[in-house]
Each structure stands twice: as C-alpha cells, then as structure tokens.
Amino acid sequence: MSKIRLGIIGGGGDSLIGVVHRIASQMFDKYEIIGGVFNANWEKNFDFAKTIGLSSDRIYKDCENLIDEELKLPEDKRMEVISILTPNFLHFPMAKKLIQNGFNIICEKPLTTTYEEALELEVLQKEKETVFAVTYTYTGYPMVRQMKDMIRRGVLGTIQKVDLQYYQGWINPVIHNPQERSKVWRLDPKKSGLSCCIGDIGTHAFNMLEYLTGMEVKKLLADLNYMYKDNPLDVDGTILIRMSEYCKGVIRASQIATAEENNFTVQIYGSEGSLKWRQENPNELIHLTENLPMQVLKPGNNYLSEFSLDSSKIPPGHPEGIFDSMGNIYNGVAKALRNKEFDEGAFPNLKGGVRGMLFIEKVIASNNKGNIWVEL
Numbered sequence: 001m002s003k004i005r006l007g008i009i010g011g012g013g014d015s016l017i018g019v020v021h022r023i024a025s026q027m028f029d030k031y032e033i034i035g036g037v038f039n040a041n042w043e044k045n046f047d048f049a050k051t052i053g054l055s056s057d058r059i060y061k062d063c064e065n066l067i068d069e070e071l072k073l074p075e076d077k078r079m080e081v082i083s084i085l086t087p088n089f090l091h092f093p094m095a096k097k098l099i100q101n102g103f104n105i106i107c108e109k110p111l112t113t114t115y116e117e118a119l120e121l122e123v124l125q126k127e128k129e130t131v132f133a134v135t136y137t138y139t140g141y142p143m144v145r146q147m148k149d150m151i152r153r154g155v156l157g158t159i160q161k162v163d164l165q166y167y168q169g170w171i172n173p174v175i176h177n178p179q180e181r182s183k184v185w186r187l188d189p190k191k192s193g194l195s196c197c198i199g200d201i202g203t204h205a206f207n208m209l210e211y212l213t214g215m216e217v218k219k220l221l222a223d224l225n226y227m228y229k230d231n232p233l234d235v236d237g238t239i240l241i242r243m244s245e246y247c248k249g250v251i252r253a254s255q256i257a258t259a260e261e262n263n264f265t266v267q268i269y270g271s272e273g274s275l276k277w278r279q280e281n282p283n284e285l286i287h288l289t290e291n292l293p294m295q296v297l298k299p300g301n302n303y304l305s306e307f308s309l310d311s312s313k314i315p316p317g318h319p320e321g322i323f324d325s326m327g328n329i330y331n332g333v334a335k336a337l338r339n340k341e342f343d344e345g346a347f348p349n350l351k352g353g354v355r356g357m358l359f360i361e362k363v364i365a366s367n368n369k370g371n372i373w374v375e376l
C-alpha cells in the first residue's frame with residue numbers, strides 16, 4: 001500500500017501541537033508528510049519545512065497557494081489529506097476551501113469559532129463525501145477505547161451519573177497581569193472564538209462524554225468565571241448537564257486551577273459498575289463493581305477488547321502516552337482513507353466537532369442569561 005500523502009497547515013516549530021501530529025502520523029508507517037504551510041511568515045515557514053526535510057516545491061505561502069498548486073498535480077502525486085493545526089479562527093476558512101476542492105481533512109479542535117460555521121462544514125462535507133476528523137486527542141488512548149467498548153457492551157448497566165473534570169493552571173500566572181494576558185491568543189476573541197477555557201478544554205470533556213457513552217447531552221446550566229471585567233473570555237467554568245431524566249452530571253473545566261498541569265479526569269457511574277480514568281496516568285483504567293475489589297485494567301493485555309488491543313503497539317508494561325493516542329487517531333483516519341473496515345470510534349469525526357461548537361455556544365448562552373438551563 002502506498003503511503004498517504006499528508007499536507008500540514010500550522011503546527012510549525014514554534015507550536016504546541018505540531019510535533020504531536022508529525023510523530024503521530026509516522027507511527028503506523030502509513031503517512032508521508034509531503035508539504036504544507038507552517039507559519040504565516042514566509043522565512044519561518046520555509047526554514048521549518050526545510051528542517052523537517054520537505055522539498056522546496058511543496059512549501060507554500062498560504063492555504064490558497066497550497067490548494068492552487070496541489071490541484072495542478074496529477075491525482076497520484078497530490079496531497080490526499082491536510083491537517084489544520086493553526087489557532088482556532090483559521091480552521092473554518094481553511095477547512096471550507098479545502099473541502100470545496102475535494103481534500104480530506106484532519107482538523108484541530110475546536111472545529112470553528114461558531115456553530116453556524118460548523119454546520120456549514122457539515123453540509124459541504126456531506127456533499128463532497130470527504131473524510132473529516134476532528135482531533136479530540138484523548139479519544140485515542142487504549143484505555144479510553146476500552147471504556148467505550150465496556151460501556152457499549154453494557155458492562156456498566158445503565159449510566160446514571162457522569163463527572164468529567166479538566167483542570168489546568170497555566171492561565172493563573174498571566175490572568176492577573178493585563179499586559180501578559182494580551183499576549184495569549186487563546187484569550188483573544190478574534191483568534192479563539194467565543195470562549196477560552198470551555199472551547200479549549202471543556203470541549204474535550206464534552207466530546208469524551210458523548211464519545212464514550214454514545215448518549216447526547218440534552219440540557220446544561222453553566223457558571224463561568226472571567227476573573228476580570230476587562231478579560232473578554234472565560235478561564236473557568238462549572239456546567240451541570242442532563243443526558244436524560246435520570247442521567248445527570250457535571251463538566252468542570254478550569255485554566256486557573258493553580259499549578260494543575262493537564263488533570264483531565266473521567267468518571268462514569270452505571271447501575272452495574274463504574275469506570276475512572278485520568279489523562280495524567282493514562283495506562284490505568286479503574287473498574288469498580290459492588291462487592292468486588294477494585295480492578296485496574298492496563299493496555300495491551302489479552303483481557304481487553306479488540307478495539308483497545310488494536311490501539312496498543314507494544315506489549316503490556318511499556319507506557320503509552322499522548323503521541324500514541326494521536327497516532328491511533330491517524331491510524332483510524334488511514335483506514336477510512338484506504339476504505340478499510342474501522343470501528344466507529346476509530347477517530348473523532350466531524351459530527352463530534354459540530355456538537356462541540358453547539359456545546360460552547362450553549363454554555364456561553366446559559367452563563368450570559370443568568371445561569372439558566374438551556375437545551376442543546
């Protein structure tokens with residue numbers, strides 16, 4: 001099988017997420033990075049592309065230039081899929097033009113800056129029948145996939161309580177100083193969109209919940225914290241959620257939880273048992289069952305589901321992390337691009353990206369209307 005020709009926009013040497021995608025794409029030997037646009041500044045873009053060994057004729061000035069030049073190439077040379085790894089406000093205009101021109105897309109979250117834009121992408125993607133993944137990275141972990149499988153096989157019984165917490169502390173040192181604050185694109189509505197904390201990390205928790213349970217959040221009530229009157233975007237929020245009359249819970253997200261690193265914790269409670277997983281210790285999944293001792297499940301063991309085992313590359317006891325998790329998502333996309341069979345959870349899809357945008361808008365609406373219940 002020939003390697004999938006991958007283009008990248010954003011994710012340059014100065015970025016946080018670029019290296020994760022580059023390494024992830026190489027993990028199963030299914031992709032070759034052949035070009036892209038890594039920075040809006042031409043010199044920085046070119047220098048970085050050269051550093052990672054790309055040919056000068058596949059380094060482009062911007063997204064439009066990439067599309068124009070790639071379309072001139074025969075189909076068997078052209079990029080097959082493009083990863084969009086820029087700040088949020090560029091996802092929509094880039095993804096829109098790329099789908100219109102028939103490219104498959106792997107896009108960072110949050111999908112767009114508004115729900116309306118997300119719906120527009122959904123319509124276009126249906127028309128063009130392209131593959132579209134939205135990289136909610138944590139869905140790629142073997143033990144997250146084990147959770148999904150156990151829940152869909154009914155191991156937990158009926159889900160009755162959900163509690164997802166995503167706490168970081170990195171905004172605390174900047175939030176109290178307006179000058180420092182102004183340097184952070186995630187706090188700038190023009191670049192970030194409607195929300196900072198909920199769009200950046202609350203949306204991971206929301207996606208994880210719907211990904212794992214296969215259920216939808218139907219109603220929510222949000223209480224956000226902006227910390228200062230002149231700070232335009234949220235840095236913390238607590239959101240009550242209802243998935244059905246008898247399945248309720250909470251999503252808590254914060255970027256001012258002082259000194260927390262990336263404390264994303266998922267707790268799902270059912271009538272027959274419960275599952276607990278922490279991103280900072282991703283190789284342990286805790287399974288609680290009444291009247292039995294706690295079980296700790298670990299990746300790569302024969303007692304796990306086929307879906308989970310398919311997401312581990314090495315024998316038990318060799319820790320896997322965020323790169324592996326993203327690698328599993330790229331592997332899932334590769335299966336879709338090569339028309340191979342794949343599990344519906346093999347990669348987070350466009351529907352999840354669109355639901356994510358609806359979630360962000362409803363959270364802001366609930367908070368702005370005085371912390372009221374709103375329907376999704």
Ligand SMILES: NC(=O)c1ccc[n+]([C@@H]2O[C@H](COP(=O)([O-])OP(=O)(O)OC[C@H]3O[C@@H](n4cnc5c(N)ncnc54)[C@H](O)[C@@H]3O)[C@@H](O)[C@H]2O)c1
Pocket residue numbers: 009010011012013014015016017018037038039040062085086087088090108109110135136137138185200
């Ligand atoms: N899935 C995850 O867990 C995860 C984690 C971090 C970031 N993200 C998402 O990834 C995206 C990028 O975040 P980041 O933290 O890497 O941002 P960053 O600011 O660290 O990097 C952004 C990159 O985009 C490049 N860029 C900016 N404008 C560009 C343009 N016009 N053309 C080409 N390249 C351009 C910059 O040069 C830089 O390399 C955001 O949407 C963010 O929400 C997702």
